[in-house]
Amino acid sequence: MGVAPADLRQSEVLGCLPGEALDALAGSARPRRYAAGETVFEEGSPGDCLHLVVGGAFEVRRTEGAELYVLAELGPGHAFGELAVLDRTPRTATVVAVLDSETVQIGAVELDAVLEAHPAAVRQMLGVLARLLIEEKELVIRDNWMLERRVRERTQDLRNSQLEIVHRLGQVAESRDPETGRHITRMSRVCAHLAKTIGMAPADCETLLHAAPMHDIGKVAVPDSILHKAGPLDDDERNRMRLHPMIGAEILSGSRSPIVQMAEDIALTHHERWDGSGYPRGLRGTEIPLVGRICAVGDVFDALISARSYKRAWSIDHALEELQRQAGKLFDPELVEALVSVRDDLPRLIEPGADEFGMP
Numbered sequence: 001m002g003v004a005p006a007d008l009r010q011s012e013v014l015g016c017l018p019g020e021a022l023d024a025l026a027g028s029a030r031p032r033r034y035a036a037g038e039t040v041f042e043e044g045s046p047g048d049c050l051h052l053v054v055g056g057a058f059e060v061r062r063t064e065g066a067e068l069y070v071l072a073e074l075g076p077g078h079a080f081g082e083l084a085v086l087d088r089t090p091r092t093a094t095v096v097a098v099l100d101s102e103t104v105q106i107g108a109v110e111l112d113a114v115l116e117a118h119p120a121a122v123r124q125m126l127g128v129l130a131r132l133l134i135e136e137k138e139l140v141i142r143d144n145w146m147l148e149r150r151v152r153e154r155t156q157d158l159r160n161s162q163l164e165i166v167h168r169l170g171q172v173a174e175s176r177d178p179e180t181g182r183h184i185t186r187m188s189r190v191c192a193h194l195a196k197t198i199g200m201a202p203a204d205c206e207t208l209l210h211a212a213p214m215h216d217i218g219k220v221a222v223p224d225s226i227l228h229k230a231g232p233l234d235d236d237e238r239n240r241m242r243l244h245p246m247i248g249a250e251i252l253s254g255s256r257s258p259i260v261q262m263a264e265d266i267a268l269t270h271h272e273r274w275d276g277s278g279y280p281r282g283l284r285g286t287e288i289p290l291v292g293r294i295c296a297v298g299d300v301f302d303a304l305i306s307a308r309s310y311k312r313a314w315s316i317d318h319a320l321e322e323l324q325r326q327a328g329k330l331f332d333p334e335l336v337e338a339l340v341s342v343r344d345d346l347p348r349l350i351e352p353g354a355d356e357f358g359m360p
Contacts, residue, residue, distance in 0.1 A: 003029040003104050011052045012128050013079050021118045028110035034058075034097035040080075043094045047084025049107045053077065056101020061094045073098075085111065124220055127251050131260055183302050186350045188212035190339075191298035193349055195291075197338045208291055211263035215270045215295050218248025242279050245271055262291055270295040273330045285332075293332040297323065297339060300331070305350065316346050 005022040192209035248267030269292030276284030304319035327333040
């Protein structure tokens with residue numbers, strides 16, 4: 001018995017693919033059955049496929065010494081094995097059927113071929129996948145924190161994988177430019193440090209560190225012809241580009257994850273301006289959420305100090321002077337002055353070796 005495209009559409013991960021992509025993927029997918037107690041794959045095995053749960057139930061397990069830890073329970077509609085497929089790295093846990101169960105198995109090579117043939121769908125699919133990973137892994141970490149310190153420590157690598165996907169998603173939204181990837185890392189660290197400087201709670205600063213990379217996720221819906229255009233945009237192209245804050249907020253909406261909830265606010269408001277001249281809603285002053293105002297400053301600061309094909313990198317001092325000129329117009333003046341006040345910290349935050357996941 002084969003796999004119907006409608007079966008794949010039940011998954012949020014694959015449901016955003018166009019019909020012809022689902023047809024191709026269904027043609028290569030394999031229905032699998034597992035008896036209760038049967039292992040799907042072991043920790044350390046190759047990341048050569050992912051599974052969509054059709055029926056039954058599975059546990060994600062890890063063994064430490066003589067102790068067995070259950071990291072997650074998966075039912076119909078869940079996917080597993082996706083991290084290893086994306087990274088082509090060994091599995092980080094073992095998955096075992098706890099009931100007689102059914103899955104659809106999708107090979108990594110076959111998935112690559114379909115995505116290569118449909119590049120416009122890649123970004124949208126990765127956006128959905130990253131959101132689901134963030135929510136599921138955050139729940140695991142939150143539950144384990146309440147249960148036992150040792151379990152919390154054992155799941156740290158899952159959190160790191162989750163955050164890696166967040167940062168990769170930011171790069172995908174920015175067209176996978178390696179320099180843009182560095183921009184995302186630097187910008188998020190500057191934003192978190194600025195939040196710390198103005199007295200934001202440490203937990204909120206860390207959430208901001210990991211939410212900021214998704215500020216331009218809405219660009220997944222902007223054609224490459226606009227994103228990569230060398231010259232100025234015409235009116236139609238500019239209007240298309242200005243839709244990305246609302247599209248980004250829509251992609252991130254409805255999440256239970258604090259990181260994704262904050263990222264939704266940032267995606268929607270990081271192009272609003274202090275004087276009301278921004279978009280999409282023309283908010284002004286403190287009508288703009290604080291995290292949106294912070295990311296507006298951090299985003300522009302790093303853009304100024306970054307070299308691009310059309311401009312040289314500005315010095316830190318030159319960039320800060322420009323922010324001060326625009327304070328009270330484009331940017332919250334108190335945030336600009338707060339960034340200026342930590343000028344001596346900025347070289348450390350933007351250096352190439354800065355830790356991508358740690359707090360500055």
